Amino acid sequence: MSQSPKLPPKPKAPALVPASKGLCLFCKQPVGLNPYICPSCKQEYHRECALNAKREKKNCKKCGQVMLLK
Ligand SMILES: [Zn+2]
Numbered sequence: 001m002s003q004s005p006k007l008p009p010k011p012k013a014p015a016l017v018p019a020s021k022g023l024c025l026f027c028k029q030p031v032g033l034n035p036y037i038c039p040s041c042k043q044e045y046h047r048e049c050a051l052n053a054k055r056e057k058k059n060c061k062k063c064g065q066v067m068l069l070k
């Protein structure tokens with residue numbers, strides 16, 4: 001009884017989706033259909049969040065570009 005059984009390596013958990021892809025940086029929720037896309041860095045935001053940001057004179061969290069919503 002000198003041999004200890006080898007435990008199989010634990011399977012690695014799948015890597016989380018990078019936060020920069022498909023997540024609105026204002027509310028940290030997945031951006032659904034019809035997002036607002038920053039023209040400068042292509043970051044996606046909810047249209048609602050982008051509108052709120054524009055009202056509050058906030059810029060793109062990623063590149064600082066002003067929100068260019070119609
Ligand atoms: Zn959002």
Ligand SMILES: [Zn+2]
Pocket residue numbers: 038039040041042043060061062063064065
């Ligand atoms: Zn941007």
